Amino acid sequence: MTTKHTVAILGPGGTGGLLAALLSHCGHRVICLAQDRTADTLRRGGITVRSPQFGEFTAPVEADTELREPVDACLIAVKHTALDAALTRVPPAALGDALVVPILNGVEHPAVLRARYRPERVAPAVIRVESTRIAPGVIEHGSPFTELDLAGDSVPRPRLDELAAALGSTGATARVVEDETAALWAKMAFLAPFALLTTRYGRPLGEVRTRHRAELEALVAETAAVSRACGAPADPDRALGRYDAFPPGAKSSMQRDAEAGRPLELDAIGGALLRAADRHGVPVPVTARLVGELRAAGH
Structure with missing residues (x-):
């Protein structure tokens, strides 16, 4: 009991x-x-x-x-x-x-x-x-x-x-x-591509994973590289499989916040990813571009 x-x-x-x-x-x-x-x-x-x-x-x-x-x-x-x-x-x-x-x-x-x-x-x-x-x-x-x-x-x-x-x-x-580090980065490696892409394009996951597949795959690869540099394992193929298994209408919480005009967790997700990449010398060009575009849009 x-x-x-x-x-x-x-x-x-x-x-x-x-x-x-x-x-x-x-x-x-x-x-x-x-x-x-x-x-x-x-x-x-x-x-x-x-x-x-x-x-x-x-x-x-x-x-x-x-x-x-x-x-x-x-x-x-x-x-x-x-x-x-x-x-x-x-x-x-x-x-x-x-x-x-x-x-x-x-x-x-x-x-x-x-x-x-x-x-x-x-x-x-x-x-x-x-x-x-x-x-x-x-x-x-x-x-x-x-x-x-x-x-x-x-x-x-x-x-x-x-x-x-x-x-x-x-x-x-x-x-x-x-492993605390592995747990936190496993979530981050899944969340960051999901949040950044759905918010940047204002579309649910089903559309993002088809219309913007190349960017999704690039983001998954970048976050996996940063995760590994921080000492956590990463499995890009598994991450992509999870995106494909999600309901097509799924929206990230960041996207919902953007739609409602609320402050975004852009710094906690995208900013933290960029800072970790910088500390470890990992190139993340697609992540940097998307974070920059969201910031330029006033987020």
């Missing part, structure tokens, strides 16, 4: 809201941390999920504007562009012995969190999912899978195993991986 946990979710949006609802639905205690209006909505109505994998359900959650008590884990699921401001909702003194689990895009955020919280309790995670908050407390989960990899090179393994079991009890796939 899975131990019931108390989990805080900073950022109950597409990803955080889905995980909050799934955990609550399985009997775990969930505290969502958000601004006043969102917190009030969640307290009153919970979180409704519409999902091809989990069905449609509404799960009750607690909600507050700030963490005020120790928890077993705090999942950080805000956009990178909002990270600094959002972290004020999680005072280090309130965490107790909690794991801090960032589920952010990019590869540079773990250092930020380890500077603020106990380094040996920061456990970076990556998630493979398409999930969108269409209104406060309403989540549309579009992908037929929800897969999480938990890492943390200095985190006690039993703590990671316990959290993976709690997440796995929801029906999501959760596992502990040994």
Whole structure:
């Protein structure tokens, strides 16, 4: 029987809201941390999920504007562009012995969190999912899978195993991986081409992978080269196969943000990729061009 946990979710949006609802639905205690209006909505109505994998359900959650008590884990699921401001909702003194689990895009955020919280309790995670908050407390989960990899090179393994079991009890796939660098770059190597191309051309993945196939293949090769230079394995053919398996209407979160006029995680994804390439002397001309074009467009 899975131990019931108390989990805080900073950022109950597409990803955080889905995980909050799934955990609550399985009997775990969930505290969502958000601004006043969102917190009030969640307290009153919970979180409704519409999902091809989990069905449609509404799960009750607690909600507050700030963490005020120790928890077993705090999942950080805000956009990178909002990270600094959002972290004020999680005072280090309130965490107790909690794991801090960032589920952010990019590869540079773990250092930020380890500077603020106990380094040996920061456990970076990556998630493979398409999930969108269409209104406060309403989540549309579009992908037929929800897969999480938990890492943390200095985190006690039993703590990671316990959290993976709690997440796995929801029906999501959760596992502990040994190599944090490999986990973060595996996500980056998939996400960067997807995000940059769908946002640059304003088209869903199905169109991008056919109309702009050469650019997609070049981006995959470039990100794989940077990943290897950073000490992580890379498999370009597997990445391309995953793109081809995705629903054709899939959009990246960066593309959705661009369509909605929200700030983009361009620096956390494209910028971080360029910085890593520069540090290791890896040429990435297609990546550099696309990032430059997006920046020139005002992003």
